[in-house]
Structures are given as structure tokens and as C-alpha cells.
Amino acid sequence: MKVELENLFSIDESSQDQVINVYNRHGIAVGAPEIKKRNLKTKFNPIFTLNEEITYEHVTALYESLERELGIVSIGERFYFEFSEQEYKQAPLFTLNSTGNSPEMFVEDKGTLFSLSTHCKSCGLMAKEQLSPIVIDTSQMKDRHLVHVSGYWVASQNLVSIMKQENLGGYELLEVIHQGPEEGKQLAYQIIPTQILPSCSSDRIKLYFATEQPPCSCGLNGVINGPDIYHRKDLSNVQGDVFYAAEWSHDGRYLYRKTLFSKRFREAIIRHNISRDVRGEKDSNFGPKDWLFDPVLIQ
Structure with missing residues (x-):
């Protein structure tokens, strides 16, 4: 597995050589960005691998140099994880990160009841306990098989039928409550896992934005x-x-437990033409309805 960090900021065309030199001086080889005509500003988005030679210390020093020497302070950051073919083959479980390269995979909660409590007074993260079925406008699902609602996965009737046909197990279904127009309304179900996995290995990578x-x-x-x-x-x-x-995950405000799926589940999704076999966000085939599964790593 390879960890890559992408930077994104805008620079003047006249300063691009200076920016490249700063990166190179810190041991990060980058090339010149593509310059658009009649535009003095260009987006600069180098992607480089974090490893034993390029660490957080290098990245922090790089950002300090960009600010001190060139006045660049607004730098976007994004991490990518790239997996080998062997890691895909060996993985018994997968994390489902997306059911489509599109904002349509997210559906707004319309009034599900939760009890709330403060998990951390320092950052304000809240714990929540679901007290009612999920409430959404099911017409927004349209032809989507699975959508994400406030940390939970909601499946269409079609996907539920496929899961039963494939004899997939380890979950319960809770029918969601429809709130919205009658036109386009459909049956939909929250997928509730009935098992909690053992704790992750302590070797799991933990990153942050410098x-x-x-x-x-x-x-x-x-x-x-x-x-x-x-x-x-x-x-x-x-x-x-x-x-x-x-382990707990969060959406910036609320805690939730992430759902993981088996290799059999992923293979069924591909076999039934719900998604193509895409490998990461940078896969050129990653389309608006493809599902993005990351393999669990095994030690």
C-alpha cells in the first residue's frame, strides 16, 4: 500500500520555477504545471509519496519555505491510498468509501430521532443513538442501489433482493420512513450489521493535515x-x-461505526453490473455510479 499526498494552490506563472525549486530542494521532485493561455494564475497540484524519505517533517518544512519565501499560505491537502493487486486478492473484507463518484450518493436526513451526548468537550464531537427508523425522501434515491445517510447505509429493494439471492448474511434490515412527494417513492432499507469486528492492528496508519x-x-x-x-x-x-x-469514525460532528463488507459482497456488486471493478479514486474508469472499495490489509 502506498500513501500519496496531493497539494493544491494557485501561483503566478512567473513564480512557477521558484515553487518547483522549493519542492526539489526538499527532496520532492515535481514538474511544471499546465499553463492556460490568458490566465496569469495556474493551479499547482503536485502529488508525491509519503515514505521513510519524505515524512511529515519534510512536508512541514516545505510549507514553511513556501510561506516564508513566496508568501504561499493557502495550501489544499488530500491523501490517496494505492493498493497492489495482491492486496486486493488477499483482502477478506473491504471498506466501501463511495457508491458513486457523485454527490447523489448522499441523501439528506429528514428527521430521524436520535439521543445525543457529548463525546469530547475539547472538539465537540457528539455521540448519537438512533431511536427511530431513518427518515428520508426515498424518491431522491432514484436508480441508486445504496446511499449514505448521516453515517448509515440505506439500500434499495433491488439491492436487498440481490443480497438475499447471493445468500449474504450478517445484517438486519430496517425499513426507512419516506418523507416527501409520492411520485418516485420507493421501498428502502437501512442495513444494520449484527456483528462488530475485532479491533484494528496498532500498525494502522494515522495521518493529519499539516x-x-x-x-x-x-x-x-x-x-x-x-x-x-x-x-x-x-x-x-x-x-x-x-x-x-x-473503532469509531466521525463526520466532523457525530460519531458512527463504519460498515465493512466481505469480498463476496464486493464480487456480487461487480457480477450484477452494479459497479465496475475500479481501483481507487484515481482510476480513470471511476465513473458517476461506480462503487469504491478499499481492501482491508492483513498481517
């Missing part, structure tokens, strides 16, 4: 978790196809 404040002391807010890693022996007795992670 341009932002250090992560909160709670260990959640500000932390970007790398791919899930498990010891093979810890998964030896795990059966089923849908699971909750033991």
Missing part, C-alpha cells in the same frame, strides 16, 4: 485513518458479509 491544527487529544477529530489492518488470526472465526468496525 496545514491544520494538530489532532484533538480524543484521538478522533483531526485524525485521518489509513486503511484498516487486521491480524489474520483475529479474523479466523469471523463469518458473514456485513460488519461494524470496533
